[in-house]
Amino acid sequence: MDYMLILLLFLVSNAIVCKVSYASSSYSPLVNSGLGHPHHHAPSGEQPLAKIAIHKTVLALHKSAYIRANPFILGLKLHEHVDSEHDWREGSEQYAWIEKCLASVDRQKQPWLIFSAHRVLGYSSNSWLANEGAFEEPMGRAHLQKLWQKYKVDIAFYGHVHNYERTCPIYQNQCVNPEISHYSGTVNGTIHVVVGGGGSHLSDFTEINTFWSLYKDYDWGFVKLTAFNHSSLLFEYKKSSDGKVYDSFTISRDYRDVLACVHDGCEATTLAT
């Protein structure tokens, strides 16, 4: 059984997560995953520290945290109607659900928009995904990237692949911003993050040079997100072994930056105003 090992911590109340599970029967709820999930496989690669960090961080979730999605997020309840792990395609029920969720966000009040799925629907340099040639699950990115762009998703998180990797802000296989650690201005691409190193075995990276990959780590770890306020977000990747930050970036921007028209990203602007 594979499970998702993303850890999101929102310290203030202005982040939105549109979370997608793929196979409800084997999906482990995010909030509970570090606490009660039975780790049936590969205990050899599992490290207790990872579990401790998850446990602490989940408990540290601030009471005022505003995390919402429609209909359910963070594993509070699984949306049982989504039972196919492949059907993300335009026209599918799941695609419509994702669009509904993304469209429901009022970026003035909830400026940070996070997409999350168990499997890699965006980008990963994982060796077996690379061998498939697409660096993603089949038909993920091809269909969903227009939604990420239209609704200006800041960050997309994935698990399933057991390592850590962060991409440049990217749209249609092009890095749209040369910046590495301090992002500001318009949302013209989404940052994709694989954070699957919460335990179990680790997954190999391909030797292929993936130009969109800014940071890779073959180790156990987790991500902490801190939204200080409506205009400042801090992303930190920490190794479980020492709790120290090994990769980080900030996003600073105003509402007008979210509204700004970008390539394939104007329609949402019209709806939001």
Ligand SMILES: *[C@@H]1O[C@H](CO)[C@@H](O)[C@H](O)[C@H]1NC(C)=O
């Ligand atoms: C994307 O937005 C950033 C920040 O505003 C800007 O620096 C960059 O030139 C834009 N890239 C493209 C391809 O428009």
Ligand SMILES: *[C@@H]1O[C@H](CO)[C@@H](O)[C@H](O)[C@H]1NC(C)=O
């Ligand atoms: C938002 O938080 C950041 C980081 O703490 C701070 O530098 C900035 O001044 C704050 N902005 C507003 C508008 O409060």
